[in-house]
Amino acid sequence: MPNRTMAQRGDTLACTEGILETAGMSPVMRKLASQIQLAAATDASVFVVGESGAGKELVARAIHAASDRKDQPFVAVNCGAISGSLAHAELFGHEKGSFTGAVTQSAGYFESASGGTLFLDEVTEMPPDMQVHFLRVLETGTYQRVGGSDLLRANARIICASNRDPAASVADGRLRQDFLHRLLVIPLRVPPLREREADAVILAQRFLDALNERHQTRKVFSRRMLDAMARYDWPGNVRELRNAVQRAYILADAELNLELAARPRAARQAEVRDGQLSLPLGTPLGDAQREFILATLAHYAGDKRLAAESLGVSLKTLYNRLDVYEKGDPGAPRG
């Protein structure tokens, strides 16, 4: 059974500490760190919401690592990737001979996470029939392997994550209300990087320190790159930041330089909450359009076809707009 948790273990240990190391960081991150500690002391289900690349999985791993379950497995399942006839067997395991190809008995993700933590990533993408089944398992505390009759006791702590707003996901029929109730005992929000002003530079320095240490170098950021990083609003969040530092590090001899297509922060006061976008009056039309397009794309989890459809434009038009935004020319009336 594929288990990306194991493969990433080495990388992860350093990181999970990362999210709890908030010295000098924004108050929202310090608050998140204390919420992680509180959540870790309980067995309650946690629902982590945040934009792509903001650090949701890291939060889940940090909760696990700070909990009594830390020496037991952390199993991550991408709910968007499990579907179809084998989904039940993947999650809950199967007995030998229960379907064609089931040559041996196999534990599912749920059983593998027993005693530890099951991380349901992109939980809003879980197929509806699976949500019903899962809810029943959580409510009864027992489950059966596919084709099996033994009742197994459920003993995995559930943490789930989504970059969609859970209430909006219920409203648009993706997520069952009763399932959400069960999952959302402790809600946590990982703020996007643009909401935590100084954190980008602090994180960037940590990433650079780690690279310097690993490769025995002493490279530094140029003043220009530091300024650019502080001004940029990081639509891809910490993942984008980490990649940017890595790229600049590879290209640099001694001083890291990287052009970031920064747009003035002041222009970006859009806020998405509960599936609604709000913009200050007086926002230039070009900026408003950009915010609306980017928020729609985020709402559809980056699915450009769905986003284009809902915006009533062709896929080509959407690509043209995104291309313009990427080049940092917000208001350009092209495409």
Ligand SMILES: Nc1ncnc2c1ncn2[C@@H]1O[C@H](COP(=O)(O)OP(=O)(O)OP(=O)(O)O)[C@@H](O)[C@H]1O
């Ligand atoms: N506070 C942090 N300190 C160090 N690294 C971080 C921090 N937050 C995020 N990262 C790194 O940024 C990358 C993205 O984080 P993560 O995978 O947890 O994001 P995510 O919210 O789950 O993204 P997605 O929605 O795309 O799955 C990872 O490489 C992670 O290690």
Ligand SMILES: [Mg+2]
């Ligand atoms: Mg993730």
